[in-house]
Amino acid sequence: PMRTLKLTVAYDGTHYVGVQRQANGVSIQQCLEDALAPLAGDPGGRGPTVAGASRTDAGVHALGQVASVNVTFDVAASAVQRALNVRLPADIRVIGVVDATPGFHARFHSTGKTYRYRIATTPVLSPFDRWFVWHSPGSKDVEAMRAAAAAFVGKHDFASFQGRGGTVRHTVRTIHRLDIREAGGEIVFEVEGNGFLRHMVRTLVGTLVEVGTGQRPADGMTAVLAARDRRAAGPTTPASGLTLMSVRY
């Protein structure tokens, strides 16, 4: 009988081309499918197709990515977790496996996601943080950034924040929360919403940092949204600073 498994996955995305299978390198999806193949009775073959909730890009990390997969093998969820972690490289860890309602789909059924973006503002970048932050030395006006960020909370058309290559035509999303905190030489953004366009978090951060460095007025965000034009927003910040924290259903 068909079962649907819900996997919760943490990964250091530094060495991957992203979640989705791609011809040009190793993806999280490929690693998960390869690790599932022996359980599915097809060792060395391509395992059952895994769908990730968020299509994170190359270099983006996850503490709580969720993936779904339909399987027919009869192995307890906890044993599936152990078997996957034995086979997966150490920079991908399955932190939970449960049986979901058959037909559950990690991407289509998700109702919200939380991302974190870390900026290191110290003159010298810590060697321990180099893959996990964007290094942007120099102080920023965090109060101005918070004032600007308020314009993004709620239901808005985020077309201006969709990166090139984003193909979604319905660009209205709801941001429930966009917190910015500063501590220990870091500025950390945490943003929760019902869904995000391609590069949307990184472009929101890039635009807010321009507010923080005085290149844009804090009250200019409504106009950026209204433009519905990628050129109205700021730069897309590097992937390294971004981590998918959790997915809601």
Place this chain on the structure above:
Amino acid sequence: PMRTLKLTVAYDGTHYVGVQRQANGVSIQQCLEDALAPLAGDPGGRGPTVAGASRTDAGVHALGQVASVNVTFDVAASAVQRALNVRLPADIRVIGVVDATPGFHARFHSTGKTYRYRIATTPVLSPFDRWFVWHSPGSKDVEAMRAAAAAFVGKHDFASFQGRGGTVRHTVRTIHRLDIREAGGEIVFEVEGNGFLRHMVRTLVGTLVEVGTGQRPADGMTAVLAARDRRAAGPTTPASGLTLMSVRY
């Protein structure tokens, strides 16, 4: 005229053979000397000899290693720091440079060092911690470990804790502090002393973990010290968990 510079250095030791130059791979010392060579008027040559305070092993990290070097070039300390960081790989960062008293030697003149050792006790190892902890899943009796650790504080002969390859004959050292705290799936040791033998911190941790897992009695540490025999102590834990935090002068 000769000057002596005091460098404070942080590094991710994962990809290095240790601080000291060795024939079998790249060392922190070699990287620092290569980066100093152009300042010393010898680009591409071997730069002035750098001495590290602590001879950390392959895979051991540092937040506050100290190194000394005698130079003759006339460049301000802050400019030396910037020039070194431009040339060094990103997993080694010079976090401070000052002019020291001429003849200052980072190792010979140090009066104390602080090390941290991190153990991850969670069943699944976080992909973000994999190079920076020792993964030893399962709970440990931290109270018993603290009781046992008390026997090490003070002036003792630590011959039982000197690793093979350690050649020091005077094995008496003073430990000022050995704290053990547990939080968020980690047990973290912090130990401060006037000096440490080869592998001493990692063997102290390995012995204390055997107390924490009930393989040794908490009151057995005095006998281990008295044995003055490496075989009386527990195993040497992996290098990955160890970080040199600071050096005192």
